[in-house]
Amino acid sequence: MRAQTADEPTAERLLREGQAARQSGRMDEAIAALDRASALRPWDGDIRLQLGLSLFAKGRFDEAAKAFRTILSATPDYDDARAGLIRVALATKDLDGAARELATLKQRSPDDPEAKGLEAQLEAARRPSAVQASPELRSSRETAHGSVPVPSPVLTDAQRLFSAGKAARRAGHFDQAATLLTKAVTLAPQDVDAQVELGLALIPRQRFAEARAAFTRALARAPAYGDARLGLARIALYEKRVAEAARELGILIAREPRNREALALRTQIARAAADLEQAAEKARLDREARRIALAKAQALAAEQRSAEQAKALRKAGKFMAAEAIYRTLLQAHSRDADLLVSAGSMAAFQGKDRFADARRDFEAAALIDPRSDDAALGLARVDLYEAKLDDAEPRIALVLTHQPKNTEAQALSARILLARGEAAEAETTFRQLRTRLPEDTDILLGLGDSLRGTLQDEAARTVYRDAAAVDRASAEIEARIAQPIRPRWRLDLDGGLSSLTRKGSDWQEGSVRLGYAISDRTVITGGVEVTNRFKVINALIDARIDHRWSEAWTSYLRLGGSPDAVYRPIVFAETGGTYRVSDGSGPFGATLLTLDSGYALYSATEIETASPGVQQYFLDGRLWVSGKLIGTLADSRITSRAPDGFAFVRDRLDKFGGYSVRIDGTPTDRLTLFIGWADAPDTSDGRVIPTLALFGGAIYALNDALSVKLSAAHEDRVKSYDRTSVSVGLTTRF
Structure with missing residues (x-):
């Protein structure tokens, strides 16, 4: 069921977006993203937990309870989902249901601070004189420090401000929450919960310095307060200080190795670190690309002149000089497959002593661009020169499979026929190619060579002269014309x-x-x-x-x-x-x-x-x-x-x-x-x-x-x- 599918990346992205929106107080956005993610990965309990938390924060208790029960039906030992169900029961005054679920939770984790905190809330709710604020779905951030305040029969001003500020934060009214919680902290500076709530309210407004001060004050009084440490880690992450975020989170996980929210944040930090590294690499590559582009622009004119000069030397039969130019260009463009093919061709034209060099160039070009037909045909040409006809034929056939009208491949195929002594068949192919490309000198030379293969030397010389009329500077064509008429x-x-x-x-x-x-x-x-x-x-x-x-x-x-x-x-x-x-x-x-x-x-x-x-x-x-x-x-x-x-x-x-x-x-x-x-x-x-x-x-x-x-x-x-x-x-x- 968990096999990778095409929807997996989308679901993972939606989960990250939903978590970020929930942590920033944008509950509607969080619910929308997490609901889509759950549809793509219905078996994923982590997604449903985040969805339940978001629904609870919006007061949609029935939907939140359904999400938590779905998780527990598949994974009965998912403690965070059971804690969420207990909080829904407390919020809806279902104290008996809360007690049943709490008994199951304590049976599995009797020493869990979160279970103790929920037990305290249940006891407070059962007191007739207790003034109930909206029970909150609490994670380790409210229990890790070990001090869970039990509402007293009469709330103080600081407590009323704290409850009102917390409710405003959950509703997404972060400015109002910050104002109320600031007053609560002023009245009760020793209340570490108020300090943490203040920090959580300030984060969505990106008032990171004030939020950091609030979390720091909370940790000064309660060093084991997990949510304060988690808040500092989140601020460091938002400010892209990944190393500091990882350090703060490491302290928390060392104390609470099963803290799911901390473990999820660790994943986010790892991704952020990778993203930052990727961004740095992209920036470096962008700078390098701009530098290369500038260098290319400055050298383009000279390279074009060199390429034209090499082309002229090739036509004149000065293959060594042409190759030297291509080798110089390759020093700046070592992974240019076309340049490697050109250099290899010049090496091959110099004779059998250079066939090994030519083959190396063509193979390198094929590694750089496996779909390069020019590299494949270059290797086929070397095979032909070395009389490895059985190796050349499949290379040519492969090119013709996806390019049936490739004239170079067809001409090389005719050259194979000529090498096998089937000059008449080769002549037929070259004549057909000449009909399509009457001024292609390679085809004209192939036709002339086929005619000489049947000792029609006079006719071959006529064809060579037609090629010379197209390319008057070619030493190769002149050499063909200079061949004697052989007696029969x-x-x-x-x-x-x-x-x-x-x-x-x-x-x-x-x-x-x-x-x-x-x-x-x-x-x-x-x-x-x-x-x-x-x-x-x-x-x-x-x-x-x-x-x-x-x-x-x-x-x-x-x-x-x-x-x-x-x-x-x-x-x-x-x-x-x-x-x-x-x-x-x-x-x-x-x-x-x-x-x-x-x-x-x-x-x-x-x-x-x-x-x-x-x-x-x-x-x-x-x-x-x-x-x-x-x-x-x-x-x-x-x-x-x-x-x-x-x-x-x-x-x-x-x-x-x-x-x-x-x-x-x-x-x-x-x-x-x-x-x-x-x-x-x-x-x-x-x-x-x-x-x-x-x-x-x-x-x-x-x-x-x-x-x-x-x-x-x-x-x-x-x-x-x-x-x-x-x-x-x-x-x-x-």
Whole structure:
């Protein structure tokens, strides 16, 4: 029942307002507020007690009695409610009812000063000659001092003034009450009750100094007078001297730990202390806000100029300089999510070495503003740069969920398609975006990149030029335009001559291969190789497809055979690929794992090979070392003769192993040198012969479309001839 609801704060506020109004003598306001609070929290006995007290003060005895009985029906041990019911009985001359309730109260709390005071009032009321003033609902303030005056048969002038003043105070006539009680105090300065009543009458008129003097005089004569101490605490609270109020109240609660009015006031003091602290903090924050506002006003023009300068530098491709400006602005606005996003974007545009910094900025922006779509898209962009496509996609999807027309998110989604090799699908998306935003340079660049993804370089350059017409200062666009038109065809011509230690056995060979790039990820190649070995000519025809599945993974498949096979394979199949396991750092570059495998069927042999390897780059990719382990299985059909002279054919499975190591380097942009060593089985002519080989060569690019190659090798074949070969080649792209 006491679970927190939406009405709880309202009820609590009404209770505080009602208490304050009752204590200030505004009984009608108190009754209105407490009645509303009781409707919101009907189970709250404290609210009903305050309501009963207020109704009693207005002389609405029946309603007050009903409020007290409601409390006692739920909480029979609520002594203050029972005391209130006794006072109502006294006020309505129901002395028997008062006696019954008083007996119950004394049974529960026989030493309670309030019970003793009520007992004295009941005895006085039963005396035939007693002159009854209106019985008052008394709390600890009239009994704590231990002196409860019992009306005498004849009231003195001071007593009559005291009774009249008290009645006037209860009726809310505080000026009249103060006048009457002042006279009573003058006549009987030793009457501490009159002093306290005077103080209570002066408080609503905010005559705090006089009220404090009255309470102080009462405490001088009766140091244990609880209501005098309570009055001093209230005055200190009204004057916002919270520490003094808490000190006075602490003295009272130490003597009367169950004093409900004191406990309620302690709650008010705690709230007042919190309110004062909050007000002080608000004042401090207001001063700080004014200071910041002034500083912002003074610095706004300079910051705007800096922002415009950073924007211009960004367009010019000077990302480092732009980032420096954003970092300077962040020193003054460290929690500006937009500035963090801008700084992170500039860091990301500087390359992979700054991706970690960019990610940190975007994550900080997201913490400051969890609903920032720019921060989410910034993280998605870094994920895209780092090829973490599975992380980028849900970030973009989340933005599109509540902003389905967010063009940046749609463009990034198309970029994901492009990164996955789906250039045609990305092109479709960018074309749709261009229809909506024909002058958005990011969309134009995305469309151009998609066209280049399908090797439509001329069309891509046209789109890049459209972007340049929109933003002539962009270095990024100029760099796109400057990209060369890539040839889609490649022709390789190779020829070689080999000298064997066997006389008259020189070999000649030549090949031609033609390749075509279907896209920037897929290339198909076909070729013919003609060899003359031991004065026998064989032609080998093959086709190959290479595909780059991602930035890290490539693979190939090659199929072919020789229609007039003698020493070349009748059919063969080869497959393999590479996988980049690390991008490297410092002097170490990328690390790739390689795998090549194949099957070849010769006239008398079936050969299977598998060659796992690793390739390590150094010096920013200008030097790399490749190593392979080579395993070969040869299933040969051989003819054997039995002792009786009969011949038969049987299979023999031979296993071979070896390795090869090769070093490549590019001392200049156009020259590539390589050298290598192998100790591995050779299967080039249908036989498996363990071979030691030393080889090397050079490739020189005459221009971007034409290069020449020269290589040489020496092979030492175990238990066979040695071979020395020289080959030349020409490659052209168009």
